Amino acid sequence: MIGELGRRTSTALLVHSALIQAVTFLVRPAATYRALELDVPGFALGLLAASYAVFPLLLAVPTGGLVDRLGERRLMAIGSAVVLSCSAFLLLWGSSIVALVIGTALLGAGQLACVVGQQAVVANNAASSRMDSAFGYLTFAASLGQALGPLAISLVGGASIRPDTQAIFLLSVVMSLVLFATTFVVPAHVSARKRKTVSAGSGSAVMLLKSPGVARALATSATVLAVVDLTMVYLPALGADRGLTAATVGAMLTVRAVFSMVSRLLLGRVSRRIGRMRLLVVSLALSTAALAAAAIPMPAWLLFVVMAVLGLGLGIGQPLTMSWLSAQAPAGQRGRALALRLAGNRVGQVVLPSAIGVVAAGLGAGGVFLASAVVVGGMLLLLRGVQLD
Secondary structure, eight states: OOTTOOHHHHHHHHHHHHHHHHHHHHHHHHHHHHHHHTTOOHHHHHHHHHHHHHHHHHHHHHHHHHHHHHOHHHHHHHHHHHHHHHHHHHHHHOOSHHHHHHHHHHHHHHHHHHHHHHHHHHHHHSOGGGHHHHHHHHHHHHHHHHHHHHHHHHHHHTTOSSOOHHHHHHHHHHHHHHHHHHHTTSOTTTTHHHHHTSOSOOSOHHHHHTSTTHHHHHHHHHHHHHHHHHHHHHHHHHHHHTTOOHHHHHHHHHHHHHHHHHHHHSHHHHHHHHOHHHHHHHHHHHHHHHHHHHTSOOOHHHHHHHHHHHHHHHHHHHHHHHHHHHHHSOTTOHHHHHHHHHHHHHHHHHHHHHHHHHHTGGGHHHHHHHHHHHHHHHHHHHTTTOOOO
8 A cells, every 4th residue: 555545546557557568668669560561660669769868858847747737646647637638649640650650749748747646655755764665666667567558569569570560559558548548547636735834846846856865866767767668678799799599688687677577566665674775785896896707708507697686676767756755845846846856867868878888989889888877876975974864
C-alpha cells in the first residue's frame, strides 16, 4: 500500500504505471516498423526517435506546475486521453513519416503527463518513512510495463521479421482505453487536502534548483538513466567484440533488467535498515565497479554476474532520487520538482552518451563502459556531505 492511499487506489496507480510504459514500449517500436514498411530514409528514423523527447523537454517543468495546481488525477486523465488519441491517430492515419512523427511526439507528451501525475500521487501521499518503498513499487510496475510492451509485439508479430503494425496499433488503442479507465479509480481528492495546506506551487524552476540537494539529485538521476541507455546500446557491441551471440547478449540485458526489478521490490526494507544516503552510495559504488569490470575481458558466465550486479546498482538509483527530490522540494512544488527531474533525465540521455561516445571513441565498447564507470564514480564525489535521512 502506498502511503495513505487505500489498497484499491494503490493497485490502480501501479496498474496505470505499468500500462503507460507498456503502451509506450509497444507503440514506439511499432512506429519504427511502420516507417520501415514505408521505406523511409535513415535520417527519418532518427527524426522519429527524437520526436518522442520533444514535448518532455519543452513541457516538463510547466507540466509539473500544472499537477501542483490541478491535481494528480486530472493530469493523469489528460495524459491518458492524449495517449489514447495518439494510438487511434496512428491506427487510422499513421501511413506517412509525418503522421508517425506527430503520433510519436503526442505519445511523449501523454506519457510525460501520466508519469508526472503518478509520481506526484506518491510524493504527496507517502509518509516520509515509506517513500523509498512507495517509489520502489511504482518504478517496479513501470519496469514490468517496459517488459510487457515488447512481449506484446512478439505475440502479435509471431515469427515474422516485420510484424503486422495495424494489429499492434489496434492493441495499443485497447490498452490505452484501459489506461484511461484506470485513471478514474484514483480518487479526485487524492491530494486535495494537501493542496489546501500549501501555496499552489509558486516559484520558478531556478528557485527550485537552489533548494538544498535538488541539483545534485537531478544530476544523479540523469547520470543513472543515461548509463542504463548506454548499457542497452553498447552491450551488443561489447558482445560482438568478444564473439558472443545475440541470444547471449539479449539474455544478459534481461538479467540486468530482472535484477533492477528485484532491487526495487526490496528498496524500502533495505533503505529503512541502512539509510537512504548510504543505500544510494552503495548502489552507485556497485554500478561503478560493475561498469569497470565489464570493460575487462572475461568468460561469458562471469559477465552475466557483472550484469546482475549492474542491474542491482542501477535499479536503485531512479526510485531513490525520486524520494530524495520529494523530500527536498518545498511544500506545494513536488510535482514541479519531479517534472524537472524528467526534463533533466532527457537532457542527460542526449548529452552524456554523446560525450562518453566521443571520449571513448578510440577505445571501443569496453572504453565506453570504462568511461561510464568514471562518470558514475564522479557522482560519489558529488554526493559527499549530503544528508538524506
